[in-house]
Amino acid sequence: MNRNEYLHLSAELLFLEKQLAKPGLSKLSTMSIHSRIAEAKSSLEANSQHTHQPAKVIITYRGAPVLGAHGVLAEFGTAATQAFSEAIATIAASISGTLADKGPLPNRSNNQLLITGTALGSFGFELEEVPASTPLEMEAATSVSQAIDLMTELLEATTKSDEELSEPVSRLADRALSSVADFLGKLSSYDACCSLTTLTRQFQFVDSEQVRQSKARLSLDNIKETTETFTGEFIGALPGKRAFEFRTADGLVIYGGIPRQIPDPGAVNLNLYKTYDIRLSARRIGSSKPRYILQRFPWADS
Structure with missing residues (x-):
C-alpha cells in the first residue's frame, strides 16, 4: 500500500464513521457499515508500519x-x-x-x-x-x-x-x-x-x-575543482537521480550530475543528439578521477 492508498482508506474510514452516526439507518445498513469499518481499520493497522518514520x-x-x-x-x-x-x-x-x-x-x-x-x-x-x-x-x-x-x-x-x-x-x-x-x-x-x-x-x-x-x-586544499568545457551531445538522463550522459565529439562518454539549482532535469531528454558546448565543474580528490556537475543547460544561453 502506497501513501495515496493509505490516505484514501483513512478518508473512507472517516466517511463510514460519519455515515454510521446518522439516524434512521436500517439494521442491514448498520451491519454493512460496521463490517466495512472493521475491514478498513484492519487494513490501516496492517500498513501503519509503512507510514513515514522520522530518520x-x-x-x-x-x-x-x-x-x-x-x-x-x-x-x-x-x-x-x-x-x-x-x-x-x-x-x-x-x-x-x-x-x-x-x-x-x-x-x-x-x-x-x-x-x-x-x-x-x-x-x-x-x-x-x-x-x-x-x-x-x-x-x-x-x-x-x-x-x-x-x-x-x-x-x-x-x-x-x-x-x-x-x-x-x-x-x-x-x-x-x-x-x-x-x-x-x-x-x-x-x-x-x-x-x-x-x-x-x-x-x-x-x-x-x-x-x-x-x-x-x-580539507578544501585536498579537493581540486576546475571548470571544463566539452563539445558533443546528450545521450540520456535520469531526472529522478539528476544524472546525465554526454558523448563528446571524440567519443568519450561523460557521466555527471545536475544540481538542484537547475530546474527540470528531464529537459535533457528533450534535447538529445544535438550538438552543444557544455561547461562542467570537475572535482578531484587527490588522484581520483573527476566527478562532473553540469553548471547550466547549454540551451539556456540561446
Whole structure:
C-alpha cells in the first residue's frame, strides 16, 4: 500500500464513521457499515508500519573524554553533538538546493535533530529528525534523512581510497564539507573518535588518529575543482537521480550530475543528439578521477 492508498482508506474510514452516526439507518445498513469499518481499520493497522518514520541516528563516543564506564566529559559531549547537528543541518541545506558560502542556513528550523535518548551500553545519544509539520509520502526521504545517510557514507569514505571518497564529496557544497571537517576537528581536539549507526548503515572510527587523517582529507586544499568545457551531445538522463550522459565529439562518454539549482532535469531528454558546448565543474580528490556537475543547460544561453 502506497501513501495515496493509505490516505484514501483513512478518508473512507472517516466517511463510514460519519455515515454510521446518522439516524434512521436500517439494521442491514448498520451491519454493512460496521463490517466495512472493521475491514478498513484492519487494513490501516496492517500498513501503519509503512507510514513515514522520522530518520534516526545513534552517535557514540570513545577516547580521552570518555572515562571508562563512568561517564563522558559534559563539555565534550555537548560540543561534539552540537557540531554533529550543525553538520547534518548544513548537509541537508546543501542537498535541498543552492548553499551560499556564508550566511544563515536555508530551512534551518526544518533540518534540526532532537535528542531522544542516550545510547545504551556506551556513551552517546540517540538523535531523531524533527517531525514534519505536514504529512509526508510513505516513500519520502527528507533532506535530514538523506543528510544522515550521506554523512555516514562520507565519514566511512574518508577511510578509503580517493576514488571512493570522491563520490560523496562530489554531491556536497564546500560549506557542507567544511562543516563535517569542523565536526571531525572537534573530535580530534579532544583526542576522541565516534561511531554512527543508522537504520541501514554503521560506521566506526578506529581511533582519534584516524579521525585526524579523515579531517585532513576533507580539507578544501585536498579537493581540486576546475571548470571544463566539452563539445558533443546528450545521450540520456535520469531526472529522478539528476544524472546525465554526454558523448563528446571524440567519443568519450561523460557521466555527471545536475544540481538542484537547475530546474527540470528531464529537459535533457528533450534535447538529445544535438550538438552543444557544455561547461562542467570537475572535482578531484587527490588522484581520483573527476566527478562532473553540469553548471547550466547549454540551451539556456540561446
